[in-house]
Amino acid sequence: MTATENTIRFSVHTLDKATKAKVTLENYYSNLIAQHVERKQRLAKLEESLKDDSLSEEQKHEKRLQHAQKETEFLRLKRSRLGVEDFEPLKVIGRGAFGEVRLVQKKDTGHVYAMKILRKADMLEKEQVAHVRAERDILVEADHQWVVKMYYSFQDPINLYLIMEFLPGGDMMTLLMKKDTLSEEFTQFYIAETALAIDSIHKLGFIHRDIKPDNLLLDAKGHLKLSDFGLCTVITSSPMDSKRRAESWKKNRRALAYSTVGTPDYIAPEVFLQTGYGPACDWWSLGVIMYEMLIGYPPFCSENPQDTYRKVMNWRETLVFPAEVPISEEAKDTIIKFCCEAERRLGSQKGIEDLKIIPFFRGVDWEHIRERPAAIPVEVRSIDDTSNFDDFPDVKLEIPSAPMPQDGEVNYKDWVFINYTFKRFEGLTQRGTPTKK
Amino acid sequence: KKKFAHGTIRYSLHKQACASLNSGINLRGAVKLPEGEDLNDWIAVHVVDFFNRINLIYGTISDYCTEQTCPTMSGGPRFEYLWADGEKYKKPTPLPAKEYISNLMDWIEVQINNPALFPCTSDLPFPKNFEKLCSKILARLHRVFVHVYIHHFQNIVTIAAEAHVNTCYKHFYYFVTEFDLVSQKELEPLAVMASKICKDC
Numbered sequence A: 001m002t003a004t005e006n007t008i009r010f011s012v013h014t015l016d017k018a019t020k021a022k023v024t025l026e027n028y029y030s031n032l033i034a035q036h037v038e039r040k041q042r043l044a045k046l047e048e049s050l051k052d053d054s055l056s057e058e059q060k061h062e063k064r065l066q067h068a069q070k071e072t073e074f075l076r077l078k079r080s081r082l083g084v085e086d087f088e089p090l091k092v093i094g095r096g097a098f099g100e101v102r103l104v105q106k107k108d109t110g111h112v113y114a115m116k117i118l119r120k121a122d123m124l125e126k127e128q129v130a131h132v133r134a135e136r137d138i139l140v141e142a143d144h145q146w147v148v149k150m151y152y153s154f155q156d157p158i159n160l161y162l163i164m165e166f167l168p169g170g171d172m173m174t175l176l177m178k179k180d181t182l183s184e185e186f187t188q189f190y191i192a193e194t195a196l197a198i199d200s201i202h203k204l205g206f207i208h209r210d211i212k213p214d215n216l217l218l219d220a221k222g223h224l225k226l227s228d229f230g231l232c233t234v235i236t237s238s239p240m241d242s243k244r245r246a247e248s249w250k251k252n253r254r255a256l257a258y259s260t261v262g263t264p265d266y267i268a269p270e271v272f273l274q275t276g277y278g279p280a281c282d283w284w285s286l287g288v289i290m291y292e293m294l295i296g297y298p299p300f301c302s303e304n305p306q307d308t309y310r311k312v313m314n315w316r317e318t319l320v321f322p323a324e325v326p327i328s329e330e331a332k333d334t335i336i337k338f339c340c341e342a343e344r345r346l347g348s349q350k351g352i353e354d355l356k357i358i359p360f361f362r363g364v365d366w367e368h369i370r371e372r373p374a375a376i377p378v379e380v381r382s383i384d385d386t387s388n389f390d391d392f393p394d395v396k397l398e399i400p401s402a403p404m405p406q407d408g409e410v411n412y413k414d415w416v417f418i419n420y421t422f423k424r425f426e427g428l429t430q431r432g433t434p435t436k437k
Numbered sequence B: 001k002k003k004f005a006h007g008t009i010r011y012s013l014h015k016q017a018c019a020s021l022n023s024g025i026n027l028r029g030a031v032k033l034p035e036g037e038d039l040n041d042w043i044a045v046h047v048v049d050f051f052n053r054i055n056l057i058y059g060t061i062s063d064y065c066t067e068q069t070c071p072t073m074s075g076g077p078r079f080e081y082l083w084a085d086g087e088k089y090k091k092p093t094p095l096p097a098k099e100y101i102s103n104l105m106d107w108i109e110v111q112i113n114n115p116a117l118f119p120c121t122s123d124l125p126f127p128k129n130f131e132k133l134c135s136k137i138l139a140r141l142h143r144v145f146v147h148v149y150i151h152h153f154q155n156i157v158t159i160a161a162e163a164h165v166n167t168c169y170k171h172f173y174y175f176v177t178e179f180d181l182v183s184q185k186e187l188e189p190l191a192v193m194a195s196k197i198c199k200d201c
């Protein structure tokens, strides 16, 4: 190697490191402000709740102590460096475009989680960075009964890791494959729950855009939760992050224009067009899923994605109901109201309210559906029961570990992922209690 | 472990020396112990964070810090630091800055990763001498700042990171003075600069 080549390489490497360090420090200090403010807000919220006169001084004192203890626990948590080695992989339970999902057990506590692994290199290649950010954002924000809860995230040079709550009931795709079709009663239950889930993320300001049976997971009682915000797009902007969100939005649009995102079966026609789309696209997907539940296959399914795409775009001609599988007029009517022009689509006007007056949903207890028994009770024998999942015998259980980067070697442009670490405050200190925003 | 040579410190600090990130943040307020918080936990989380950030900062200029450029660990002509760890180096020994800092960082890493010293689950207590240990760690971390500021500030300017380093130093300074963790003697090499950049919020 010549001297000049050497100096060039040297300086590129140095600049690389410098940029990364600078971004890290900038992030650190902007997070520090946010954390400082949030901590104050948590305290203010506590004091607000203590204004209640029915509490004795002693009880108030006790509450303040508890609060301080939680804050201290959080500080300790911040120091604990979580990594792959803290989790024992138990089984591979799913596979997606960028990696696998494993059932894992945290070694010290014994708690069981689902670990989603995303390969950085694949994501960079497919311009998915903004998507993962969006995923992180919604998972963090959506502290919500309809959304799979995320507890930690971390990374190594090769992968990003999401540690989520494990939903032992499996996914809707697997259920539909087992059952061929569902009765109208069961369909009503799952569509109503999915509708509530969609409505709740819309209220948070997100469009899912990739609602499909693989992303509908079932909890231990058989109730539904949404997973996979890989392709989530933001519809409203928060003042704090509007710039990054705009970036993310644009990036999503572009990635979408250039790539077929998984199966196009459930995607609304307007999403394929360059003209833009809104939250209504998620209601279209719901119609497609409802069709599949009752008929046994999605309405536009074809031999290849190109044909499916063509059928989706020509839905006026291609959305037909086979005579061999009779379904009620109410069900048919509901599907047609979901799978139509975005402007007149069910759900596009007043969200979930649009659905409540539809005959097909008559009898649904919208307020309490989650507390009532599920349509199909899930049988879970133990916390790590994976009988509701397919086997992935070809995937190794060990997590592909990263070779340590050689000193001086320029590794991945990691700063793209720098923002990617998250530890949930509530989740760890008062496990299982849903919190309201 | 420290030897004072005579001479005067000449700061070649630029105008940029006062630049810092997020002028909006009140770092002095941010380091204060929150109501009801445990002092040891508060110190522990800061020590770990400072270690990580100072490591990062030194990492950006470590390519410029060689045995040729910095044959000793010094902070200007008046201060030279000698390394002793009671194991490999029983007696205070002069080392090239790179080696000194690498030993120093390794030593700190061992301390903060030791759950008997830095417990990270709430069922474990802090050791009795925890504050003293942290004083020692922070004093040693300060020497890295001293070296970076006095010998590599030009490098920091080249990569346009002066605001980042200053912000970090300010944060560090406010923290250690708030809890009186590092002696004035240790802080002295950067005292003039500190009085310049740490006068606001």
Ligand SMILES: Nc1ncnc2c1ncn2[C@@H]1O[C@H](COP(=O)(O)OP(=O)(O)OP(=O)(O)O)[C@@H](O)[C@H]1O
Binding pocket: A093, A094, A095, A096, A097, A098, A099, A101, A114, A116, A148, A164, A165, A166, A167, A168, A170, A171, A214, A215, A217, A227, A228, A230, A262
């Ligand atoms: N929290 C969870 N609990 C239980 N199973 C899960 C969980 N998350 C994912 N799975 C399983 O893993 C499968 C794949 O997960 P997921 O859809 O999130 O992967 P992905 O990489 O995002 O795929 P794609 O982007 O193609 O949808 C799911 O269909 C489901 O069976």
